[in-house]
Amino acid sequence: MSGPRARRQRAGLLFVAPAVLLVLGMFVLPVIVTAVMSFYDWSLLGQRTFVGLANYDRLLGDTSWWHSLGFTTLYTAIVTAALLVVGFALATAVRHRRRGVGLLRTAFVLPVVIGFATASYLTLWLMDDRIGVVPDLLRRLGVVDGSVSVFSHFPSALTVVVVLVVWKTVGLTMLLLMSGMQAISKDFYEAAQVDGASRARTFFSITLPLLRPTVAMVLVLTVIGSYLAFDQFFILTQGGPDNSTIPVVYLIYRAGFIDFNLGYSAAMSIGLMVILLILTTVQLVVLRSREDQ
Amino acid sequence: MTRRTAWLPAIAFYAIGGLLALLFVAPVGWLVLASFKSGTEFAQTPPTYLPQTWSLENYRRLVEAGLFRNVLNSVVAAAGTVVAATVLCVLAGYGFARFRFRFRGVLFLVVLSTLMIPFQSIVPSLYVILDTLHLTNSLAGLILVYTVFALPFGIFTMRAAFAAVPAAIEEAAIMDGAGTLTTLRRVLLPVVSPGVATVALYAFFTAWNEFLAALIFTTRQEQYTLPVVLANLQTGAGGLLNWGVLETGAVFAAVPCVLIFLILQRYYVAGLTGGAVKG
Amino acid sequence: MHLPRILLTAVLLTGIAACGNTSNSQDETPAELTGSGPATLWVRAADEPLDKALVAEWNAKNPDRKITMLTVPDAQYVQKYVQAVRGGDAPDLAAVDIANVKSLTSQGLLTDITAQLKALPYKDKLAPAGVQISTVDGKTYALPHQLDVSMLYYNKGLFTKAGLDPAKPPATLDEVVAAARKITALGNGTYGFAFAGNCAGCNAYTMLPYIWASGGDIMNADGTEATLDDPAVAAVLNAHKTMWDEKLMPDSAKDDNGATWLSSFQGGKVGMVALGSFAVSVFKADPKIDFGVTPIPGTSGTSAFLGGDVIGISKGAKNAKTAWDFIAWSMDLEVQKTVVAKTGQLTVRSDAADNPSTQAEPRLLAANKMIADARVPVTAKYNSLFIDPTGPYLQFIRDWVFTGDPAQAIDKGKSGFSSRLAS
Structure with missing residues (x-):
């Protein structure tokens, strides 16, 4: 390779260097540090002692960890299913060019750009027993009598959070599925039409199989999220009622920044990391094997 | 095609679609309207559905409570993140797309791997590292963290954007004797500007809406971003919560996002679907 | 002006006390506090108003060494403070929740002000529990700054209607239950009792005094272990369970996360509720309600939780002298009787309790007198055990009172407490 050309190529390294260094320092390094910390009794307030596997040992016997893991899994399953179903419905509705469809798409995607925290404050207000519109409406309609304290019961608390999450994120699911659908060649549908396939049949034997990569990606995104x-x-249920809605990240936050035990918090983080890596890998492997077919 | 779109009668389609769309937009719209109630009316039982008397009291109280400072913090954090992330992503995207250098594949993989390991799972060590750097006290620390959040997606998008530019354009510029940076700035940047807009938007929403990192890494009320200061308002009140101020704060948190989205949604949607599906 | 003289005296006495201490072969003698520049003060959000008033007054009188106040959210105060100390950004003054001061002293983050305290002529009149909790191994690191006590509020109107003597509020736990029965019997949506059954902090503040007043405690003396099977704990929780089971409190008590803690009583349909003395100024603004206050009773006596803040000087504070001068000034008799009392706050000195403001509001005077017997739970894990809404204390109460299973409550509670204490 000639000199100037090689120099030009080396310039590429300079271009990527700042970003790569930042990723190394603020991401790769922290992953390693987290792993190291998990072997320490590491207080937020300063002291640290090496304790070997003690944090992991404690983790295995910690009922709140297992409970939280179970809850997070349940929540993930419900949210993922809800997002896929609603997302599919909306995507099917708005995938074709039609007058006004652009407006509908905009409306469905709009909540996506609002933060979860902001959306939670909004929900807090809508659902408040005394000043909220929703309980007031329910009372006026005679659906309920007396106080409507949605965050005092596990099913209603979870339902409200799931509805909030679907409202806030389904626009994204819809967009992804929609662009996946639009990428499917029209020839398939025309062939199906010639064969006289029903709508349902077309959906299940053409749309869905060809959409697998997209669906898999949506799955990975939703499950991780x-x-x-x-x-x-943190804002709506504060873990309640009776500690039934504590997601894993809440536990990590609590151990580190309320109990000041960063070491244990780090062990939980590693646990979460491993679970997510396994889940993602499984989903990607499934996707890959399907693609190979 | 005709049969396909006709299965649902137009009236039903628009009725259901319109109703759904309203359901999606109504909460935010309602919140904005309600913020113009007086403080007492906002907290009254039973609630009024629309302001009986229009008032700016909640906004005045919000300013009096010093929350404007927190709005400003959010603006600074978001602006800093947008600038830093956009510059870094453009450079890195250019580097990864247009140059062949040693370790290119590995380094790109490292960047992408951050997508697999979410930041929530490295919070304890990130805290320790920022603390060591004396950055837990500052918006600069937050900007740093948010910039890293935005990098993987941004670099991915920019690499795709640069890769899509025909090589001839760049070569012509080099023939004319333009340096690498000049080529980037004068010739390539205008071509990839939709990608830049996408990255900037994404960085903005990340920084503006982020909650957990801001909750943990900022130390004092005067440094809180908007979402965090609202959490304090909510938990610190002990039965004396000023609902009007809290929800008016939520208006400040929501409305900029909505406006920016409405103006620039083309780039937002293109970035998400384009980048994501190709991946 | 008497103020400079007091300061001068304080400084002189400080010097003398410090000299006297040198013979004591402790590892370090309290150094004289130095640094008289403008100082910084951290307060927690809930207690901001009084400090605002104090700081404004101080700044008007000390233009060349003003104090800048910063507000920190209650729940994150300790974490943020530690963070700031380690980042070299600590304030000169820290007004911290009394129940949390142990988390600071156990880390050695505050300056020893024993000598300064000893020099104060009124040192014995300062809220004893506040001084005690801030003292480690005979050294004091903080002093009472603004105080609040928990007490039992009762609706005099409902008492009269139910045939109870409004001048003789319940003095034992049994009398509370009996009165609750009579008031509930009035019907028409009236309930004898209420408590915020889903609010961790509320119950730390108001349930613990019932237990103390019954001669027991929920933790051992050094705060290292929970004593959930203490008979006093059982007596108090059983009384609450009885009142819940017999529907002597509204259904909403179970769900109240503190949001309607005050308003349920203010509505006039609730006979008794334990609340902090801060609520006096809220309720008295409402002419509809005629209420009295009395110490929280147990099976054997009465008690109170001493809430509020103590104030200390950060270790290594650059303007420690300004900081101490501010503390000393804030405890001055006149300042206590005027600035502090006027904001509706209790005074930190018992000899300031009787002042124009409390004379106008005898219920505050009564509250102020409860300070002498008030207590603070001793634990360096207060937030994690008692304040965290997902903490073990709230769960314990709920399992006992609402689920109605004391055995399970104790079982789960023990593992919950020990798990959080191990952190």
Whole structure:
């Protein structure tokens, strides 16, 4: 390779260097540090002692960890299912060019850009027993009598959070599915039409199979996003009622910044990391094997 | 195609679609309207559905409570993140797309791997690292963290954007004797500007809406971003919560996002679907 | 002006006390506080108003060494403070929740002000529990700054209607239950009792005094272990369970996360509720309600939780002298009787309790007198155990009172407490 050309190529390294260094320092390094910290009794207030596997040992016997993991999984399953179903419905409705469809798309995507925290404050107000519109409406319609304290019962608390999350994120699911659908060649549908296939049949034997890569990606995004839920629980349910809605990230926050035990917090973080890596890998492997077919 | 779109009668389609769209937009719209109630009316039982008397009291109280400072913090954090992330992503995207250098593949993989390991799972060590750098006290620390959040997606998008530019354009500029940076600035940047807009938007929403990192890494009320100061308002009140101020704060948190989205949604949607589907 | 003289005296006495201490072969003698520049003060959000008034007054009188006040949210105060100390950004003055001061002293983050305290002529009149909790191994690191006590509020109108003597509020736990029965019997949506059954902090503040007043405690003396099977704990929780089971309190009590803690009583349909003395000024503004206050009773006596803040000087504070001068000034008799009392706050000195403001509001005077017997739970894990809404204390109460399973409550509670204490 000639001199100037090689120099030009080396310039590429200079271009990527700042970003890569930042990623190394603020991401790769912290992952390593987290792993190291998890072997320490590491107080937020300063002291640290090496304790070997003690944090992991404690983690295995910690009922609140397992409970939280179970809850987060349940929440993830419900949110993922709800997002896929609603997302599919909306995507099917707005995928074709039609007068006014652009407006509908905009409306459905609009909540996506609002933060989870902001959306939670909004929900807090709408659902408040005394000043909220929703309980007031329910009372006026005679659906309920007396106080409507949605965050005092596990099913209603979870329902409200799931509705909030679907409202806030389904626009994204819809967009992804929609662009996946639009990428499917029209020839397939025309062939199906010639064969006289029903709508349902067309959906299940053409749209869905060809949409697999998109669906898999939506799945990965939704599952990871749901496993990392924090804001909405921290603000709306505050873990209640009776500690039934504590997602894993809340536990990590609590151990580190309320109990000041960064070491234990780090062990939980590593646990979460491993779970997410396994989940993502499984989903990607499934996607890959399907693609190979 | 005709049969496909006709299955649902137009009236039903627009009725259901319109109703749904209203359901999606109404909460925010309602919040904005309600923020113009007086403080007492906002907190009254049963609630009024629309302001009986229009008032700016909640906004005045919000300013009096010093929350404007927190709005400003959010603006600074978001602006800083947008600038830093956009510059870094453009440079890195250019580097990854247009140059062949040693370790290129590995380094790109490192950047992408951050998508697999979410920041929520490295919070304890990130805290310790920022603390060591004396950055837990400052918006600069937050900007740093948010910039890293925005990098993987941004670099990915910019790499795709640069890769899509025909090589001839760049070569012509080099023939004319333009340096690498000049080529980037004068020739390539205008071509990839939609990608830049996408990255900037994404960075803005990340920084403006982020909650957990801001909750943990900022130390004092005067440094809080908007979402965090609202959490304090909510929990610190002990039965004496000023609902009007809290929800007016939420208006400040929501409305900029909505406006920016409405103006620039083309780039937002293109970035998300384009980048994501190709991945 | 008497103020400079007091300061001068304080400084002189400080010097003498410090000299006297040198013979004591402690590892470090309290150094004289130095640095008289403008100082910074951290307060927690809930207690901001009084400090605002104090700081304004101080700044008007000391233009060349003004104090800048910063507000920190209650729940994150300790974490943020530690963070700031480590970042070299600590304030000169820290007004911290009394129940949290141990988290600071156990880290050695505050300056020893024992000598300064000893020099104060009124040192014995300062709220004893506040001084005690701030003292480690005979050294004092903080002093009472603004105080609040929990007490039992009762609706005099409902008492009269139910045939109870409004001048003789319940003096034992049994009398509370009996009165609650009579008031509930009035019907028409009236309830004898209420408590915020889903609010961790509220119950730390108001449930613990019932337990103390019954001769027991929920933790051992050094705060290292929970004593959930203490008979006093059982007596108090059983009384609450009885009142819940017999529907002597509204259904909403179970769900109240503190949001309607005050308003349920203010509505006039609730006979008794334990609240902080801060609520006096809220309720008295409402002419509809005629209420009295009395110490929280147990099976054997009465008690109170001493809430509020103590104030200390950060270790290594650059303007420690300004900081101490501010503390000393804020405890001055006149300042206590005027600035502090006027904001509706209790005074930190018992000899300032009787002042124009409390004379106008005898219920505050009564509250002020409860300070002498008030207590603070001793634990360096207060937030994690008692304030965190997902903490073990709230769960314990709820399991006992609402689920109605004391055995399970104790079982789960023990593992919850020990798990958080181990952190």
